[in-house]
Amino acid sequence: MSKLRMGMIGVGGIAQSRHIPTFIKLSDTVSLEAVSDINASTAETVAKEFDIPRVFSDYRDMFEHVDAVTICTPNKFHSEITIAALQAGVHVFCEKPMAMTPEECQAMIDASKKSGKVLAIAYHYRFMKDSRAAKRFIDANEIGEPIVARARAIRRRKVPGWGVFTNKELQGGGSLIDYGCHFLDLSLWLLGSPKPVEVTGTAYNKLSRIPGEVNQWGDFDRENFEVDDHVTAYIKFDNGASMLFETSWSANVKGDEESLSISGETGGIDLFPLHINQMKHGMLLNSEADWIPGEEDPSLPQAANFINSCLGLEELIVKPEEAMTVSVIVDAIYKSSETRQSITLN
Template identity: 35%
Template sequence: MKKYSVGVIGCGHIARKAHLPNIASKYRLTAVSDVSADRAEAAKNDFNAEYAFDDYKKLLALKEIDSVHICTPNYLHVPIALEALEAGKHVLVEKPLAINAEDAALVFAEAEKRGLKAMSANCYRYITESAIIKSFVDRGLLGDIYYVNVKALRRRGIPPYGAFTNKELQGGGPLIDIGVHQLDLAMYLLNNPRPLRVTGYTCAKIGNTPGHAWADRGKWDPEKYEIEDLACGFVHLEGGAVLNVETAFAANIKEDVFCVSLMGTKGGADTKPLRIYTEDQEVLLDAVPAHLSMTNIYAAEIDGFYKAVEEDSPVPVRPGETVNVLKIIDGIYRSAEEQREILLQ
């Protein structure tokens, strides 16, 4: 594979954890950019980039850059992606690719028009457990999937840093931040059925009131808390299956839960911890792995993107899949606001 020349815009936590090390180890990390010149320079030094900028437009002006990874706050994803595409760069955009489905569709349309690749970074597909369950589903071993339960719940996990509690900059709270990962995984396991209608509920009961206990992420500021701390939704899918989703940054539960559960006519499955539930000769059986090999999910995601660039093949996270997930999120937020079921177009 060609050693692609890559630029990274935004040098915060997700860039340093997921993108920069896995680009530097296999591709050419040409430039980094961040509104903080110190952060950009630190990333340049730590990951041996050639250039560091405090203005992403200077990065986009470099002709040698083939692609750009966008790791900024959510509200900047779309405008930067559109500028990058206009500059002739492929784009890998941290989730959520956009804060609504309509804006995501604009990015994909622009990429298609220019013959470039655009992809949302949804790494949960690459977790070992996800691949195993996907294989069971695709081979028909679980039968017809009729119910899916999606959970992305933290007991106390409100991010006290960055723009995470700013609704205008992030587009929402746990639903669009951590729920989007689990929703993408669920829809991927189901082979992306079209969402038809959704009912949603959101509330802020903990994040916006002082005096609550906080955990290892640190203490947040209740006066600057503009998002939900709980969101849930019920979605009807094409083909007859239904999906229930629960997400929270803060909830009075026993422990954090991140799991997609499937119920089918022949069997069921949980992603975390991995369990397969089935039956044989009138005996109920639970399958538990004796060993699971771990995958570098960020490297797998990045390599999958560049394989699509190299072969001019569809990106692993297809545009229609990303748009459908964002339609569900849009619908949950709108349903919660209008207190009615929303029909999805």
């Protein structure tokens, strides 16, 4: 079987810590052929460290040397680079969120369909062992029709003090578009990808603007902090289901929390960790898994799914249309917060 030739566009922290090491572990099916970064010295250093043969100052110049690219740039450039790659006949694996706006997402999908090339978005929470097990339970009708989801992606004091995470122009937002989007995607997937019809949300950025406050993830410019650090939302879907959602980089809570709970007609399921809650034989039963098979690192099955999809061996698990729905909800939460009104979606 031929290997997929991979190029990396943007080789900052997420590329160096996650994607490049993951592709190296999957070297039987993929080869790293090229890198490009706006910082030429960083690109050269990364290429040397990971033994990647080609370095390009203009990412467009790598397209003739690769079959696929992984995009790890600031959010502002996701759509532009994705479309350019697809038009050049190159598959795309793009970091989350898909893009800055739903309109940009749609343009990416249109380019993918026209080119016939794969477009995948890096929502890796779907590939966690607990998440995949929960999906199997729900698809097997163990909890009946899902009714209510409760998702919390909470960090107590962890504003990223590196990169451009707090730059609204480059990122489009803060805790919601960077972190909470993972739990929106995971929730939608487990709910069966219902269509959102109404969104009410509020975005805050009070705590991160207070001088002298503790932050566990480095220093940042508090005086000019413009993005959200705490967000709440209520989302209604076309099938009658609803979601209570909360995410934060900074919140006065006891500690960090990642949890997702779904109540169905005949049972419920909780993550993380995985618990099944049911009523059977006149009893209330709670079950948990003693062992769940699969990789501990979700980056490996995520990357393998993209590679195999490009090679025509598998179907994408994170479809671009589903990733776009996440961006539609994110956009609606921000608009609802700005207008202080519920947003109805067509």
